[in-house]
Amino acid sequence: MMRNKLHEALNEIQDRHISDAARAARRSPRILWLGTIAAVLAACILIGMLHTQKEPLPVLQHTQPISTTEKLPASVNLVNLVASKEYPKMAAFPNYTGNISNEAYSAAYDIWVASQKAQYNQPTGYADSLTNFFIRSIPEVLKEDGNQAFSPLNVYMALVMLAEITEGQSRQQILEFLGADSIENLRTQAGHIWNAHYSADGLTSTVLANSVWLDDAYTFRQETVDRLANSHYAAVFHGNLGTKELNQQLGSWLNQQTGGLLEKQAENAALHPDTVFALASTVHFHADWDTGFSGKNTKENLFHCASGDVSVAFMNSVRSSTYYWSENFGAVCLELSGNNCMWLILPDEGFCVSDILKTDAYLRLIMDPAKWENQKKCMIDLSLPKFDVSSQTDLAESLQTLGITDIFDCSISDFTPITESPGLFVNKIDHAVRVSIDEAGVAAAAYTVIATPSNPRPPTDEIAFILDRPFLFVISSQDQLPLFAGTVREP
């Protein structure tokens, strides 16, 4: 009765309002969001530079701290923070409690929107030159068997710092890999990427942190150290690298910046006693599902690994979403807060994750889904295993395969922008990543044969998208850049 009357009443609304509402478009692709805790991700990378023969040099004259916002525990005197730059301030998202007047809420909301716009006001196409970096690096790092995880964003930030402290061919190889034609342009681009992906408004958290660790026995160029601090938000520490105490402090910093997610990996982040300096970069990302899963629909089921079936908890939900398909995979995009997305890419029967990684089709989909030809809006019966994937790898070999070679060879490496000491080389690039997801929502999934269509054939209106065998995932940002990528072969 009431519904009928209301429906009839709504028919009285003027045509111009209806036309306008139907046409109303996206206000901004960057404004933020909310949900329930769903995905937490962290990555860190540690690059240690060794001397072929450690020879004590005059002690560094300490500079005055730019600020002391990142103090280490007072009990530790072996490590000193000499510089760090304060992070941008962002207005907190105003929580609506009902106890606030409309005017006050509107004012707080407007401040938050203005803060978002200011933070995310980056030029169009600022990351276009990075496509090749993603295409080359993701399959190279994820090629190994077992669960793998990789953060292109994290590695990019570390390589930008590495480019700052190298010269000549050592730098040129990094610039070419990152698609930059000069260090100045790379620096500008890194600033855009840092700002476009930094978030601290209480709704979504993406914190990128850099640090530089300098050995007390060496002299470093102040200009370069200052540039790392000011242009790349790097905290600068000095001390006796390679000692047990300093390694503990390094582990503590990595742990702190990654929200404790990489505690185990941080414990292993020890520098060799011959280390002259080290660079560390972290990403801590925490987002919520836009549409969550219900815990009551989480059911144990079989996941078909290469080594045999294992029983794991599957989160289940039925949702109206877009299904994407190609000649060898099907994909859906789960929206996360902050306009981020988790892409789930499932190889068709007869194909494996490695086959998907052989071409750049999945990246083209992620970076521009609107242009993907084979897509259809339909009801998706989703069954996704809960997973907590972590991996720790030395990227030195992968980077050499990808063309960055000179920094690993002390006879040709060039680190003159940071120190005059000859004979330096990179001995390891330790990349640790952890991706953990859980539910906040639905579904019951029995083991079902996947209904993903083979080859370019439109799906039916309802799709069972059951990730019960190895698959690829990618977390993409609001600007559709791949922040994290990984494979789940044994959840």
Place this chain on the structure above:
Amino acid sequence: MEDKKIIALLFRRTEHAITLLKERFGKRLYRTAVNILGNPSDAEECVSDTYLTLWNVIPPKNPNPLDAFVYRTGKNIAINRLRRNTAQMRQSNYALSLDELADCIPGTDLWEQISARELGRAIDRYLTRLSRENRCIFLRRYWFGDSSSDIASAFGMSRNSVDVRLHRLREELRAFLIKEELYDA
């Protein structure tokens, strides 16, 4: 310009008009039908019926603006279909959105005394006072039956922000209707 072209083709009984209707209004018609019927296959049938109806009524009708007329036609066809199948009512986002809106209409005794037209015109006056964004969000939810998530996606907001905004808009509508003396406080 595009709308005039479609109407001209319909007047000339050229079937290409249907193709243009699909291209221009198909997505929104389908989404609204799914919102109302909660079922993709029923929604597709409903959208096909809409094109047929439009073919039959234009001419003699010559609607301006065309888009609102198309959406009204599609919506009414979906509602009629929904009324024939009460079981579907439980899956209907649109029905749920109406319940949400009904909760903010003040008074119970007077609910019966006011005509739908009177209520609708009051809501229209209220909408005219709103900012464009608020009016569009309100109509996306209560006229088209879009979910909060869909609205959030369309307007670059979080789902929570949309829910908060809709809550405030309903509260303001309630106050407006009381002020207009349509209902007792």
